[in-house]
Amino acid sequence: MTFDYDLFVIGGGSGGVRAARVAAQAGAKVALAEEDRYGGTCVIRGCVPKKLMVYASSYPQMMREAQEYGWTVHAGGFDWTAFRGKLHAELDRLEGIYRNILSSNGVETFDTRATVKDAHTVRLASGGEKTAKHILIAVGGHPVKPDLPGAEHGLTSNDIFHLETLPRTMLIIGGGYIACEFACILNGLGVHVTQYYHRETQVLRGFDDEARNLVAEGMRASGVNLELGADISEMTPIEGGYRVTCRDGETREFEQVLFATGRKPNTGALGLEDTGVELGDRGEIVVDDYSQTAVPSIYAIGDVTDRVNLTPVAIREGMAFVETVFNGRPTPVDHKLIPTAIFTQPEMGTIGLTEEEAREAGEIEVYATSFKPMRQSFAGQDEKVLMKLVVSKKTRRIVGCHIVAPEAGEMIQLVGIAIKNGATKEEFDRTCAVHPTMTEELVTMREPRQDA
Incomplete structure (x- = not known):
């Protein structure tokens, strides 16, 4: 059977765009449909604009600190309108980059909603149908409201x-x-x-x-x-x-x-109920370790599968899909030991098991310290940070790391490399500290907490 495309991707978010681009670079004829804006939740209504708002919201604290360090600070009020305009301009710029990535790699795009008709056919809301040897669903999720009056x-x-x-x-x-x-x-x-x-x-x-x-x-x-x-x-x-x-x-x-109050996968009215693709209790697409659905020609990645709903995970799933389907190297997706940041104030970075989870899994040691960092202490602030390692007594591997501190997300990314590669507490101990830093505590803590 002859198809219009080797791959048709439904969804122009980070995972879908990455899969489309890499498949095209591997020699596949690829098309992609997106009904809204390219870049998906992360770029348009999630990670990127949120992080820019995090930066904007941190300046009052920075200005208070600056005064304690001897600076004379003259600050006016926050201009939301000016910030919002610049924010939207930045999102427009990023969307343009995503569109250019697809076009420069020969991916044909359709700015319309696409639904699945059968195992090899996609129906476009703008009219017409397209066939593909493989269909990849990467339509993400959406926030939901509770069922209550008003x-x-x-x-x-x-x-x-x-x-x-x-x-x-x-x-x-x-x-x-x-x-x-x-x-x-x-x-x-x-x-x-x-x-x-x-x-x-x-x-x-x-x-x-x-x-x-x-x-x-x-x-x-x-x-x-x-x-x-x-x-x-x-x-x-x-x-x-x-x-x-x-x-x-x-x-x-x-x-x-x-x-x-939560998010749900965007599987509504996608046509999947007529194809044999299995859906879970929350409407998520059920896939195997290779992101393949119950229909062999249809795959799904990202938040629509409700596995680990993070942008870098969706991108990795897209890469693994291409390796499996187009490069002949079956590649399961590893969802273990994923570094994560929560951009609260104070910020949190985490990887692996919590102390509570680790205790249920076996005997552990906990190394933790909470203190006022130099920068904040000098400014007369009471803010504390936390550096915490959870260690398996049996293997000596660090099975969890939890940081609460300014720039904790940056820290956990680097710590995550060591923990992902099975670093032990003793290997951390052999690492020379960088002084004065907050994270030097991760390699200088010698005695486990006695209540562990």
Whole structure:
């Protein structure tokens, strides 16, 4: 059978674009369809604009520090409109780069929605059908709101970058990393932020307890009104904002409400129910270790598979797909020991098992220290950092590392290389410290915590 293409990619995010480009470079005839903007969640409504907002929100703290270091600082208010305009211009520039990557590698693009008709056929919303030997689905996911009265009036993370003005007050609902990151960002930009998390336990569930406790402590110290055990039951529009009612009957008023209550894969109305592709309980596409679905010619990568929903993971899955299908080298995707950063203030970097997970897996030693770093201490600030290693007693390998500190994301990227390659505590000990730095503590801690 003759096909129009060797590969048709549905979705122009980071994973889909990488797979399309590399497959084309391998000699495949490739097409890609994207119904929205090229770059996907990461570039257009996620990692990139969020990180730029993190930078913008950090300047008040920097200016306070500068004064303590002898600088005379004259700062005006934050101009959201000016920042937003420059932000959108940067996203436009990045989208142009993504489009150019595809065109310069000979990938034919369709700016329209595409759905799957059968194992080898894609239907375009703009009209017509295209056939392909292989179909790769990389359509990502979307934020969801809870099913409660008035929730349709709330914002999601997609909306933050398009606000006409910053509100004076905002309620953020959720306890995951997206909720916590935006709470810190908006607080830094001058918004009075309240964050509700319905669980009585700490925010950032699933992360190391000691690390997330320190993050929450820092958030509160910086001005975020973090309330645990607060569960919203409805929201009602009022003049100038919304009245929010909790399940215990308490009511509060806010100008805006942001729901950061989870994401779901974009598999709705994609046509998969007629193809034999299996979907999971959350609507995710079920794939094997090689990203292949129950239909041999159809593959899926990225957030639509709901494995590890991170941009670098989607890119790696796309690369592994090309290696497997077009380069003849079957390559499973390794989802273990992935370094991760949470861009809260303070920032967290983590890789491997939490202390709690490691204890369940076997005997461990915990090496940890929390202290005021030199820079902040000199400026008279109480902010503390955490350096923590979780070590297997049996293998001596470091099975987890958790850092809460400025630039923790940069630190965990480098530490992750060593841990991914099986570094032991003794190998860390043999590494000479760089002084004075915060991370020198990772190679100078000699005695395990006694309660371990």
